[in-house]
Amino acid sequence: MEYTFTLKYQLGDDAGDVDALLERLGAAGCTDALVGIGQPGRLALEFTREAASAEAAMHSALADVRRAAPSARLIEAAPDWVGLSDVAEIVGVSRQNMRKLMLAHPGGFPAPVHEGSAAIWHLADVLAWLQAKGGYALAQNVCDVARQALHVNLARERQRLPPAAAKELQALVC
Numbered sequence: 403m404e405y406t407f408t409l410k411y412q413l414g415d416d417a418g419d420v421d422a423l424l425e426r427l428g429a430a431g432c433t434d435a436l437v438g439i440g441q442p443g444r445l446a447l448e449f450t451r452e453a454a455s456a457e458a459a460m461h462s463a464l465a466d467v468r469r470a471a472p473s474a475r476l477i478e479a480a481p482d483w484v485g486l487s488d489v490a491e492i493v494g495v496s497r498q499n500m501r502k503l504m505l506a507h508p509g510g511f512p513a514p515v516h517e518g519s520a521a522i523w524h525l526a527d528v529l530a531w532l533q534a535k536g537g538y539a540l541a542q543n544v545c546d547v548a549r550q551a552l553h554v555n556l557a558r559e560r561q562r563l564p565p566a567a568a569k570e571l572q573a574l575v576c
Contacts, residue, residue: 487500510531
């Protein structure tokens, strides 16, 4: 099955020449990625990768980038953090329709991970809720990629916690 996702990185000071980095990415197996290097010190790769699962696709891409740019630090795996407009586009409805759906199910619609001038959700949570609700034709590979992007981002963030704090907080937030 084919999976489309984006990996965004911060490059280390030793990233060197952009052309050499592009060569290393190709040699490491990233030939199925559209590479973006528009922002200095950043690298974005939009993969369309054939694999047995979303997990296999994303893990192999992460390993390929690690081989090509060992000092690059993962910023984000996408699609994960989304606004209502993003969800609406993926689902194929209007933003207004998505907002009405959210407001009509205040206790059931997934809670945002950030509320502010713009609320942000984990895409996997909203897609899982929509699947359970029924009536929406959602591509399974999109749902699988969203769930895997969430897992990668959570793993990346968890590394920032000291082990003792992770254990203590686990008991408090659940």
